[in-house]
Amino acid sequence: MSLAEGTAPGRMDRGAAGGDDAEMARFDEIMAADGRIEPTDWMPDAYRRALVRQISQHAHSEIIGMQPEGNWIGRAPSLKRKAILMAKVQDEAGHGLYLYSAAQTLGTDRDTMFEQLITGKARYSSIFNYFTPTWADMGSIGWLVDGAAICNQVPLCRASYGPYGRAMVRICKEESFHQRQGFEILLALMRGTDAQREMAQESVNRWYGPALMMFGPPDADSPNSQQSMAWNIKRFSNDELRQRFVDMLVPQAEVLGITLPDPAIAWNEERQSYDLGDLDWTEFHEVLAGRGQANAERIERRREAHEGGEWVREAARAYARKQAEAADAAEAQVA
Amino acid sequence: MASPGESGGREQWPLWEVFIRSARGLSHVHAGSLHAPDAVMAVRNARDVYTRRNEGVSVWVVPAAAITASDPDARGAFFESPQGKDYRHATYYSEADAVRHL
Numbered sequence: 001m002s003l004a005e006g007t008a009p010g011r012m013d014r015g016a017a018g019g020d021d022a023e024m025a026r027f028d029e030i031m032a033a034d035g036r037i038e039p040t041d042w043m044p045d046a047y048r049r050a051l052v053r054q055i056s057q058h059a060h061s062e063i064i065g066m067q068p069e070g071n072w073i074g075r076a077p078s079l080k081r082k083a084i085l086m087a088k089v090q091d092e093a094g095h096g097l098y099l100y101s102a103a104q105t106l107g108t109d110r111d112t113m114f115e116q117l118i119t120g121k122a123r124y125s126s127i128f129n130y131f132t133p134t135w136a137d138m139g140s141i142g143w144l145v146d147g148a149a150i151c152n153q154v155p156l157c158r159a160s161y162g163p164y165g166r167a168m169v170r171i172c173k174e175e176s177f178h179q180r181q182g183f184e185i186l187l188a189l190m191r192g193t194d195a196q197r198e199m200a201q202e203s204v205n206r207w208y209g210p211a212l213m214m215f216g217p218p219d220a221d222s223p224n225s226q227q228s229m230a231w232n233i234k235r236f237s238n239d240e241l242r243q244r245f246v247d248m249l250v251p252q253a254e255v256l257g258i259t260l261p262d263p264a265i266a267w268n269e270e271r272q273s274y275d276l277g278d279l280d281w282t283e284f285h286e287v288l289a290g291r292g293q294a295n296a297e298r299i300e301r302r303r304e305a306h307e308g309g310e311w312v313r314e315a316a317r318a319y320a321r322k323q324a325e326a327a328d329a330a331e332a333q334v335a
Numbered sequence: 336m337a338s339p340g341e342s343g344g345r346e347q348w349p350l351w352e353v354f355i356r357s358a359r360g361l362s363h364v365h366a367g368s369l370h371a372p373d374a375v376m377a378v379r380n381a382r383d384v385y386t387r388r389n390e391g392v393s394v395w396v397v398p399a400a401a402i403t404a405s406d407p408d409a410r411g412a413f414f415e416s417p418q419g420k421d422y423r424h425a426t427y428y429s430e431a432d433a434v435r436h437l
Contacts, residue, residue, distance in 0.1 A: 040407035087387075094384050101368050104350075110370065111347060170367075174388070313372075317348065320373035 034232060036162045039105040047231055050224070051161050052106050054233065059099035060117045060124035064298050066092045068132040068141060077135060084181055085138065091178070095171045102163040118303040126284065127214050129292030136189055136196075136203035142182015143252070144204070144211035150175050151245045152215065160232035183252070190257050197257075204253075205261045212276075213284045215242040221281075246274050349398055351377040353385055356393035363395050371396075 023042040030037060037043055066089045073089065076082040100110050116122035127145055132138070153175065156168040189200040216222055216238040228234035236244075246265070253260050264277030286292065348370040354363035366385045371377035377396040385391070405413055421427045431437045 038407075090383075090387065094387065097369065097384055098367060109347065167367075313348070316372035316376060320376075323373060 031160065031230075031232060035160070036165070037160055038162045046227075048106050050228065050231070051164065051233065052103055052108050054228075055099055055103040055106075055161075055164055055167075056108065056113045056116070057123050057125075059096045059103060059113065060122055061128065062092045062096035062099060063117070064124045064128045064302060067298055067301055068128055068130070068294075069138060071132055072135065072138050075135070076138070081138075081185075088142075088178055088181070091174050095174070098167040098170055099164075102161075102167045105163045114306060118299060118306055120290070120299060123288075125214060126287040126292060127210050128298060129287050129294045130206070130210055131293045134199055134203055136186065136199045137207070139182050139185030139189065139200065140203045140207040140211075142178050142180075143186055144182075144207045144249075145214070146175060146178040146182060147249070148211045148214045148245055150179060151241055151248075155235035155241075156233075158232075158235060164233075183256070186256055186258065200256075201258055204258050208261050209279055209283075210287075212242055212245070213279055213281070215239075215245070217281065217284070243273055243276075246276050250274050348372045349400065351381070351396040352399050352402065353377075353381040354395040354397070355381075355385055355391040356395075357391055359392060363393065366390075368399060 024044065027037070027041075027043060027047075029035075030041075037047075069085055069092075070089050073082055073085045076085050100113060103113060104110060113122065117124070132141065150172065153168055153172050157165055157172055159165045159168065186200050186204070189196040216225070219225065219237045219239045222238050225234060225237060229237070249260065250265060262277045264275060266275050267273075268275045287295070290296075349372075350368055351371055351374075352368050353366045355366040356363045366381075369377065369380050369384055371380050374396060378394055381394045381396055382391075386394070417423065
C-alpha cells in the first residue's frame with residue numbers, strides 16, 4: 001500500500017508547496033472523470049489533510065474497537081465463541097494496520113498518529129465509548145455496529161484516493177463475517193429462555209441509536225460532508241446511508257423477533273423506505289466531546305498498551321541491530 | 336532517501352513491502368506493507384496481517400527503501416514509446432476478423 005505502488009523516494013514534501021495551476025487543473029480533471037489519485041500525484045493540501053484525518057480516524061476506530069470485544073474473550077460462553085471473538089479482534093487489528101499504511105502514504109508517520117490517538121488529539125468512532133456489560137452486546141456490536149460500518153465502508157471502496165480504496169476492499173471482504181456472527185449470537189439468545197430473550201432485546205435497545213449515529217450528524221449539520229463528496233471520498237450523504245441501513249435492518253429484526261426501539265418506524269409506500277424517528281443528537285455530541293461512558297478508559301488502555309509495549313519494540317530493534325552487526329562482521333572476515 | 340510515512344527523528348522500525356503468492360503456479364503479488372525490526376519478523380507479521388484466511392502459500396518481504404521506482408513526474412515521457420503503436424495488439428488486424436482460428 002505504499003512504495004511498491006509507485007512512490008518515488010524523497011517526494012513527500014512537495015504537496016505542501018501548493019502546486020501550480022496546471023497541477024490543480026489536472027487534479028480537477030481526475031476528480032471530474034471519477035479517476036483515482038495515487039501517493040505520488042500532486043494533490044491540494046486540503047485534500048491531503050482531509051484524507052489523513054479520515055483515514056487515521058478510521059484506523060484509530062479499528063484499534064480502539066478491539067477493546068469492547070476483547071473485554072469478552074475470556075467470558076464468552078463457549079470455546080467456539082471465544083475462538084470467533086479472538087479472530088474478530090485480530091481482524092480489527094489487521095484493519096487498523098491496513099489503514100495506518102494507507103494514511104502513511106500521505107506523509108504522516110505512524111508514531112505521530114499513535115501519539116495523536118493517546119493524547120486525545122485525534123478522534124475515533126464514538127460508538128466505542130459505550131460499555132459492553134452483557135454477552136448480548138457482542139451480538140449487538142456485530143449485527144448493528146459492524147452492520148453500520150459495512151454500510152459506510154462499501155462505498156469507500158471507490159474512494160478517490162487509491163490506497164484508501166484498496167484498503168477498504170480488503171476490509172469489507174473480511175468484515176462480512178463480523179456482522180453475521182453477531183446476528184447469530186442474537187438469534188441463539190432469541191431461541192433461548194425468556195431471560196436470554198430479554199437480554200438480547202435490552203442490548204439492542206441500547207445499541208440501536210448509537211449505531212445509527214455512526215453515520216454522522218444529519219446532512220444539514222455536517223459541514224465536512226459536501227467537500228468530501230466533491231472529492232469523491234464520500235459517495236453518499238450521512239442520511240442516505242442511515243436510511244439504507246434501517247431499510248436493511250427492519251426485516252432482519254423481524255427474523256430475530258427483536259423490536260427496534262423506535263416507535264416511529266413505519267413503511268412509507270411512497271418513498272419505498274422506512275420512516276424513522278429522531279435520534280438523540282445531544283447524546284452524540286456529549287460522547288463526541290469526551291463525556292461518554294468509556295472515553296477515558298479506552299484511551300487509558302490504549303496508552304498502557306502502547307507504553308507497556310515499548311520495551312518489546314526496543315528489544316526487537318536491539319536484536320535486529322545486533323544481528324545486522326554480526327552479519328557485517330562475518331562478511332568482513334570472509335573478505 | 337526517505338520513503339513516505341518514514342519521518343526522520345525517532346528511530347522507527349523500517350517499512351517492508353509484502354508480496355503474497357496465493358497458489359503454486361501464480362506469481363507473488365503486492366499485498367501491502369508493514370513495519371518490522373528485521374526480515375524474519377517482517378515475514379511473520381506479513382503472515383499474520385495478510386494471510387489470515389488462507390490467502391497465501393508463500394510470502395516475500397522487501398525493504399521498502401530497496402525499491403527503485405520510475406519517476407512519477409516523468410511518466411509521460413517514460414511510458415511514451417507504446418503510444419500510438421496499436422499494431423502491437425492482435426485487435427489491430429481487423430481484415431482477419433472473419434477468418435477462423437487466426
